[in-house]
Structures are given as C-alpha cells and as structure tokens.
Amino acid sequence: MMKELKLQKIWLFIGLSYIAGIFYLCLRRSAPSTPPFEHFDKILHFSAYFFLMSYFTLILKKSSYKKVFILFVIMGILIEFLQLMTGYRSFELLDILANTTGLIVGLFTFGKYLSNILVHIENILKLKDS
Numbered sequence: 001m002m003k004e005l006k007l008q009k010i011w012l013f014i015g016l017s018y019i020a021g022i023f024y025l026c027l028r029r030s031a032p033s034t035p036p037f038e039h040f041d042k043i044l045h046f047s048a049y050f051f052l053m054s055y056f057t058l059i060l061k062k063s064s065y066k067k068v069f070i071l072f073v074i075m076g077i078l079i080e081f082l083q084l085m086t087g088y089r090s091f092e093l094l095d096i097l098a099n100t101t102g103l104i105v106g107l108f109t110f111g112k113y114l115s116n117i118l119v120h121i122e123n124i125l126k127l128k129d130s
Contacts, residue, residue, distance in 0.1 A: 001064045006122050011059045018055060019075070022048055026079045029088050045098035046105075049076065053106030058118045065111055072103050 005011055025048075035041060049072065056068050076099035083089030110117075 001061060002059055003061055003119065005059065005118055008059070011118060015055055015059060018052060022052065022075075023079065027082055027086060027089065029086075039094070042094055042098040045095050046102040049099040049102030050106040050109075051102075053103040054110040054114075057107060057111040057115045062111070062115065065107060069103055069107055073100055076100065076103075 002008055002012065052072060053069065056072075057065060060068060076096055080091045080096055084091035
C-alpha cells in the first residue's frame with residue numbers, strides 16, 4: 001500500500017496527524033466569526049482536502065489511490081454528520097462538495113504528475129535505508 005520510502009513511518013505519522021487535525025478543526029467549538037466573504041469556508045474545505053489527497057499520493061502506491069479517495073470522501077461525510085450531532089456546528093452539502101472537489105484536484109494534480117516527489121527528496125538527501 002505504501003511506497004518504499006526510507007522515512008515511511010515519519011511520512012505516515014505526518015499524514016495521520018493531518019487527518020486528526022482535520023477532525024479537530026471541524027469539530028471543535030469556536031467563537032462565531034465573520035468570514036472575509038460569503039462561502040469563504042468552502043475554500044478552506046477545498047484546500048484542506050486538496051492537501052490531504054495530495055499528501056497521501058506522495059506516500060501511497062498508485063494502486064491505493066482509489067481506496068484512499070473513497071475513504072476520504074466517507075471521512076468528509078462522517079465529519080458533516082458529526083458536526084450535526086454537536087449542536088454547535090451544522091451539516092452542509094456544499095462542504096461535502098468542496099471536500100470532494102479538493103480530493104479530485106489533489107488526486108489528479110499530485111497523483112498524476114507529482115507523485116514521486118518524496119522519493120526524489122529522499123534520494124537527494126541520500127538517506128540511508130532504515
């Protein structure tokens with residue numbers, strides 16, 4: 001499932017920490033604020049899921065992309081339902097759309113063209129096998 005990376009455990013830890021961060025930021029109670037413009041939060045959703053999918057294309061083999069994509073779509077939907085259950089957050093279909101769009105763009109951008117960046121970085125750094 002994962003690429004043969006020399007710092008595999010560290011890269012995976014960073015990715016899992018990012019997922020935990022998404023859950024935390026989406027479910028925490030926060031003071032109401034005025035966004036710079038309407039639907040600004042959709043840009044944040046798109047960006048978070050774009051970077052999520054982009055990052056995981058860097059550490060996973062291409063054969064895993066479809067499974068991880070589906071898992072992340074389900075994660076975004078789950079978070080929306082959990083927000084509904086909090087009583088202080090709301091369920092929004094546009095958030096799911098923004099999340100999924102970010103995943104698709106990240107998959108096609110990094111998955112297709114930039115998926116071996118970490119391999120090249122590790123080679124440039126001449127990291128020894130662990």
